[in-house]
Amino acid sequence: MHPSPLQTDSALCAICQSSLSHGEEQTECPECRSAYHEECWLENGGCAVYGCAQVPPTEGRAALEIPAAYWGRENKPCPQCGKEILAAAVRCRHCGATFSSSRPEDSAEFHKREETIARLPALKRNAVLVFVFCALPCSALPASIAGLIWYMVNRDALGSAPTLYSGLAKVGLGVGFAQSVLVLLVALFYSAFHQA
DSSP: OOOOTTOOTTOBOTTTOOBOOTTSOEEEOTTTOOEEEHHHHHHHTSOOSTTOTTSOOOOOOOGGGSOGGGTTOSEEEOTTTOOEEETTOSBOTTTOOBOSSSSOOOHHHHHHHHHHHHHHHHHHHHHHHHHHHHHSGGGHHHHHHHHHHHHHHHHHHHTTSOHHHHHHHHHHHHHHHHHHHHHHHHHHHHHHHHHO
16 A cells, blocks of 8 residues: 555544554555554554454454353352352452462362462472483482482473473483493493403
């Protein structure tokens, strides 16, 4: 589209509601003739006037974004104190509990998430320790066995930490087991060589 020469300084862009000045690149909707800054038109992807054929299509909300049990409800119970709060609230005004999203959650789910958040610093530290001790040849075998047990027990909780820590633990376990197998093969080769 070409800048529209018809706009005056008194006209407003229908998207940003700022005045359209002479010298700014402007455009107008080919259907309803509403005036826009060219940048606003491009960013919006079309017209902003309700009912115009040039209005860009909107994305509907996925059904998973709103739990079916809470459609049409204005309130939900706080999972911490049980008092009624707004359905869209991410913090309880009664007890101060905060939530990761406005999605309603029951008390067990809330407490499990809070416990996982409290355990995150220890999980991160232990993931780094697993990596370090598995990377050292002298401690690779016992660290790999202990690290694998720790990883299997804490795999779900570790999933809520940044992926770096889960990756460190996996790489450390891989390196530790690889070193252990290599040491075992060298020992077997050495033993066979001396018996020959």
